[in-house]
Structures are given as structure tokens and as C-alpha cells.
Amino acid sequence: MRTTANTIAILILLIFASCKENSKDDTPWVDLFDGETLNGWQKLGGEATYTIKDGTIIGTTTHGTPNTFLSTEKFYDDFILELDYKVDSTMNSGIQIRSNSIPNYQNGKVHGYQVEIDPSERAWSGGIFDESRRGWLNPLTDNPTAQKAFKQNEWNHYRIEAIGDTIKTWINDVPAAYLIDDKTAKGFISLQVHSISKDQKAGTDIIWKNIKIITDSVSKYSRISPLSPIVTKNQLTIDEKKNGWKLLWDGKTTNGWKGAKLEEFPDKGWKIEDGVLSVLASGGAESTAGGDIVTEELYGDFELKVDFKLTPGANSGIKYYVDTNINKGEGSSIGLEYQILDDNLHPDAKLGNHEGSRTVSSLYDLIQADVNKPIQPIGEWNTAHIISKNNHVEHWLNGTKVLEYERKSDAYRKLVAESKYAKWANFGELEKGQILLQDHGDLVSFKNIKIRSINNTKE
Numbered sequence: 001m002r003t004t005a006n007t008i009a010i011l012i013l014l015i016f017a018s019c020k021e022n023s024k025d026d027t028p029w030v031d032l033f034d035g036e037t038l039n040g041w042q043k044l045g046g047e048a049t050y051t052i053k054d055g056t057i058i059g060t061t062t063h064g065t066p067n068t069f070l071s072t073e074k075f076y077d078d079f080i081l082e083l084d085y086k087v088d089s090t091m092n093s094g095i096q097i098r099s100n101s102i103p104n105y106q107n108g109k110v111h112g113y114q115v116e117i118d119p120s121e122r123a124w125s126g127g128i129f130d131e132s133r134r135g136w137l138n139p140l141t142d143n144p145t146a147q148k149a150f151k152q153n154e155w156n157h158y159r160i161e162a163i164g165d166t167i168k169t170w171i172n173d174v175p176a177a178y179l180i181d182d183k184t185a186k187g188f189i190s191l192q193v194h195s196i197s198k199d200q201k202a203g204t205d206i207i208w209k210n211i212k213i214i215t216d217s218v219s220k221y222s223r224i225s226p227l228s229p230i231v232t233k234n235q236l237t238i239d240e241k242k243n244g245w246k247l248l249w250d251g252k253t254t255n256g257w258k259g260a261k262l263e264e265f266p267d268k269g270w271k272i273e274d275g276v277l278s279v280l281a282s283g284g285a286e287s288t289a290g291g292d293i294v295t296e297e298l299y300g301d302f303e304l305k306v307d308f309k310l311t312p313g314a315n316s317g318i319k320y321y322v323d324t325n326i327n328k329g330e331g332s333s334i335g336l337e338y339q340i341l342d343d344n345l346h347p348d349a350k351l352g353n354h355e356g357s358r359t360v361s362s363l364y365d366l367i368q369a370d371v372n373k374p375i376q377p378i379g380e381w382n383t384a385h386i387i388s389k390n391n392h393v394e395h396w397l398n399g400t401k402v403l404e405y406e407r408k409s410d411a412y413r414k415l416v417a418e419s420k421y422a423k424w425a426n427f428g429e430l431e432k433g434q435i436l437l438q439d440h441g442d443l444v445s446f447k448n449i450k451i452r453s454i455n456n457t458k459e
Contacts (some may be wrong), residue, residue, distance in 0.1 A: 016405035017049050027221055029082075031071060032189070033057060033211040044069045044101050045110050048193035051349060052142040056209040059193035062090065063202045067131075069190035070109045075195075077186040080214040080221055081160040085117060089152050093117035093206045096190035097162055104372055104400050106132060112187050113137075113400070115169050115177070117206070120151060123147035126158065126169045126176025130183070133399065135239035138167075138177040138230045149174035153274055155209075163218055166378045168225045178227040182381070189213075233275045234448055242259070248295065249449040250433065251275045257293050260324045260333040260436060264459075265443060266290035269439055279316060281443040292439050294322055301454040304386045306437075307447045310378050314442035316363060318384055320435035332438055336407075336428045337364035338384055338395055341443060353419045361397040365419045366412075369395060369402035382446075389454050 032040070035055040036327045043050065046068035049060045059070065076098070087093050099112030111132035118124040126146055140147050145285065149172045150156060159170040165182040168175070191208055215220055234251025248256065254265035269290015282289035299320070305319055322335030341360045343349040352358040356368030360375060361384065374397060376382045378443040385396035391407040405412055408429050421427040437446060 003184075019373045028214055028216045029119050029212040030215070031212050032081075034207075035209075035357060038070070041070050042073055044071050044108075046193070046195060050193075056207050059093075059191060059206045059208075061193055061196045061200070061204045063196060063198065067110070068193045068195075069095070069098070069099075070193075070328050071110070071188045071190040073188070074414075075186050075188055076162075076213070076215065078163045078215070078218045080218055081189065081212075082158065083211040084157050084209050085454065086153070086155050087117050087119055088204045088206070088343065089204060090200065091119065091120045091196075091204050091232055092194045092322055094129065094131070094160065094192045094194075095160065096188070096192060097160060097167070098184045099131065099190055100184070100185035100187045102374060102375055104370075106399070111168060112184055113162075115158060115211045118151060118193075119150065125150040125156070126171035126174075128167060128177045128179050129177075130237075132176070133183070134237050135312070137181060137232060137237060138179040138445075139238065140176060141309060143176065143227070144294045146171055146174050149176070159223070161218070161222055161442065163222060165364055166229070168227075170223075170225075174226050175225045178225045179228045179232070180229045181232040183232075200267070210351040213298050232448075236450065239439055240452075242330065243452065245258075245303075245450050246357060247449070248451045250448075251447065256296055258296055258321075259290070259296045260290070260322070260434075261293035261297065261300050261328065265293065276445050276447050277437075277449075278445040279437065279439045281311075282439075282441045288442060290439055292319075294324060294434040294436045296434075298434060299451065299453060300432045301389045302386075303388075303452040303454060305448065305450045307381050307449075308340055308384055309381050309445040310340065310342050311443040312378055313342050313390045314340075314378075315339040315342070315346050315348060315440040316444040317385070317436075317438040317440070318443060319436035319438065320386060320388065321428055323433055324434045332440075333436055334424055334427070335433060336363075336393075336434055337438075338386055339364045339369075340384070340438075341380055344378075357419075361395050361402045362395075363395065363403060363405065365421065366415045367403050367405055369397070370400075373402045374400050383448075408419065 046065035048062045048068035050070045051058050064111050094114040094116050097113050101108045101110050106144045109132050114131045114404040116124050116127045116129050116131045127140045157172050161168045167179045169177040259266045317340050318338040319335035326334045339362045343359045354363050357365050361369040388395045394404040395402050416427050
């Protein structure tokens with residue numbers, strides 16, 4: 001009997017040990033911080049200091065310097081990140097993800113998604129802010145449970161999932177943010193030490209530890225969030241709403257648009273699908289299928305933003321100060337044009353009355369865009385940004401200014417006189433005009449079309 005009892009006891013112990021072994025966490029975590037050195041990290045932006053003590057990274061505030069970022073040298077696209085941090089109750093901070101520092105973007109300023117660390121009464125820790133770009137994307141205004149989850153002057157735990165166009169966050173295991181946004185797919189991870197004002201105390205610390213990441217089979221380890229996602233496609237951000245921006249296209253219908261030479265929207269040549277407006281391929285000819293489309297409303301001084309995506313060899317354009325009563329015959333309607341083009345494959349890139357003036361983001365046939373412009377590869381989204389105020393016009397591409405000119409100036413009129421537009425009297429000098437998306441017979445897609453009217457008063 002004793003032998004039998006002993007055997008059973010041993011079997012139970014073996015089964016228990018086996019279950020314990022099987023329950024061992026096999027999640028493929030990789031440490032981003034070895035606890036002893038800053039190998040694999042680099043400092044960007046300002047001059048705040050980072051030191052190591054007792055297996056933690058300590059960032060210390062400094063007067064007279066902008067935001068400072070301790071950034072991974074490696075770039076990450078899809079990942080799950082976990083870490084612990086402790087922050088002084090007077091300090092704002094954040095964790096940058098999928099962020100970049102590009103020389104021709106605001107002189108290398110770090111920009112990208114930031115998971116907020118906010119010990120203030122607002123308590124938006126875990127929310128998502130777009131650093132040096134669009135501002136708040138996913139605040140915690142409607143998430144009081146997450147707002148209450150932050151622990152003042154104690155260690156807090158973040159879980160951050162970035163998979164495809166979806167970013168989800170948790171603070172101390174409480175779901176905080178759920179964002180669907182495809183602005184940036186890849187970048188570095190940073191630990192931020194925020195700049196401080198003169199009346200704030202220097203030498204304040206932000207401390208991080210237990211920084212680890214999963215990059216293998218990330219979907220397998222993803223958690224379900226009970227939150228309703230915030231979707232940014234064809235929507236205005238909080239800051240855009242505050243600053244008077246409006247959607248120029250609602251992402252679903254043809255409301256507000258019509259054919260440039262029609263009384264209604266074209267019944268062919270254009271497609272709306274999954275929040276994307278596309279002009280379809282029809283052989284590369286100008287305005288021979290559905291034709292150009294224009295806004296029903298006229299605009300004077302304005303800011304316009306449009307995301308566009310090219311296909312190989314494609315040609316299109318965004319025109320402004322358009323008058324569709326000009327050139328009612330064949331071809332495109334007349335107006336100033338922000339060129340959209342595959343510079344490598346389309347022959348127009350090598351044409352034009354002014355060298356390079358038909359390349360992407362140029363003022364078509366008049367002024368060449370900066371040759372160092374930051375263009376995304378064909379098949380990826382780019383952002384065109386046009387600003388026109390008091391006849392001063394700027395073209396921007398992906399957050400970088402690529403050209404500027406003075407409409408109606410002598411220099412401008414000289415350029416027009418030397419171009420294909422010379423035959424049109426007072427070309428590009430309307431006080432108000434329509435915005436136009438061009439049908440050039442190639443497949444080109446648009447989304448996030450937004451405009452802000454500007455009061456045209458002299459500053």
C-alpha cells in the first residue's frame with residue numbers, strides 16, 4: 001500500500017512539474033535595454049541627459065534645449081512593446097513609436113506617433129499624440145477608466161501594440177487608446193525628455209526600465225481591446241477642427257464635386273472604394289475618360305492637404321484657382337497645378353519650359369520643386385500641401401516645403417510668359433477659383449482631402 005501511495009505521489013509531482021513547465025512563458029520577448037549600457041540607442045533633438053542606474057534609464061531635464069529623445073538605432077514596423085516608467089508629477093513625457101528624423105523635415109526634428117505620459121490633471125497618459133505633425137489623434141477624453149489608471153509618483157506599466165495600421169495601448173493593463181491610422185508604417189522607438197520653461201525646475205527625472213519588444217509573429221500575441229477605434233481616414237483631427245479645417249471630400253459620396261465640364265459628377269472614369277477616390281486608367285490621355293473633377297465651391301486664400309498615391313508611370317495633378325469657363329474645348333481645365341507624377345517613368349519629368357518644372361510637387365511648367373524633396377515610393381501614400389495667402393504660395397510634400405512664389409508678381413508673370421500658359425490672359429491670377437483633381441488617363445488615388453479658408457488680411 002505504501003509503495004502504491006508513494007508511486008501515486010510521485011506521479012502527481014511529475015504531472016505538476018510537467019504542467020508548470022508547459023505553462024512557462026514562451027513569448028519571444030527581446031530586451032531593448034540590457035540594464036547596463038545604452039548600446040543600440042542614440043540621442044536626438046535636444047541636450048537633456050540620459051544615465052543608467054540600478055538597471056534603469058534616467059532622463060534628466062535641462063534648461064534651454066528642445067525636446068530630447070533617446071532613440072533606438074533600429075527601426076520597427078509591426079511590434080508589441082512593454083515597459084515601466086516613473087515620472088515626476090510636474091513633467092510631461094512620452095514614448096515615441098514609428099518615428100523618424102529626416103534632414104529635410106524641419107531640420108531633422110523627431111516626428112511621429114507618441115504614446116503620451118501625462119501626470120497632469122488632464123490625465124491623458126496612454127493617449128496617442130502625433131509629435132511635430134498633426135497633434136492629438138487619440139486623447140483620453142472619453143476614457144475615464146484609463147485616466148484613473150495612472151499612478152502618481154509610482155511605477156506605471158505600458159503595453160503598446162503597433163500592427164499594420166492599428167495602434168493599441170494599455171496603461172497598467174487598462175485599455176487606453178485604439179487608433180487606426182496609416183500615416184507612418186515604420187520608424188524608431190524613443191524615450192522623451194520634454195523641454196522645460198524657465199520657471200520649471202531643471203534636473204527633474206523620468207525613469208524607464210524593463211523595456212522589451214516582440215517583433216516575431218506579433219499578431220499571435222496581440223490582445224483584443226474592448227474600445228471602439230478612432231479612425232483617421234477622411235476625418236478631421238482635434239487640432240484641425242480647432243483651426244478651421246473642413247473635409248473637402250467626405251470619403252463616401254461625390255457631394256461637393258462635379259465634372260469640370262459637366263453639371264454633375266462624371267458617370268465613368270472615377271471610383272470611390274474603401275474611403276479612396278481614384279481616377280481610373282484610360283490610356284494616359286488628358287481628360288478623355290471621366291474628365292477632371294472640381295469643387296462646386298470657390299476658394300480665395302486657403303490651405304489644402306491631399307494624400308495621393310501613384311501607380312507606375314502615372315500622371316495627374318491638383319489644380320487651384322481654376323475657372324472652368326476657360327478652355328471649354330478638349331483637354332484639362334486651366335489653373336495653377338501642383339504636379340503629381342512618377343518622375344522616374346513618365347516622360348513629362350524631362351519636359352517643360354522651365355527645367356524640372358513638370359516633376360512631382362512642382363508648379364507645373366513654371367517652377368521646379370526642390371530636388372531633395374521627400375517622396376515616398378510609387379504605390380505608397382504621399383501628402384501634398386498647398387498654402388496660398390495674400391498671393392504668397394507654397395508647395396509642401398510630406399511635411400517639407402519644396403517651393404514658394406509670389407502670385408501676380410513680375411517674376412511670376414515672366415515665368416508665365418515663357419510657358420505653355422502664355423496664351424491665357426492673367427493666368428493664375430483669379431481672386432477665387434475651384435480646386436481640381438486631374439484625369440490624365442492614369443490610375444491615381446486620393447484621400448484625406450481637407451481645406452482651410454484663410455482670411456486674406458495683410459499681416
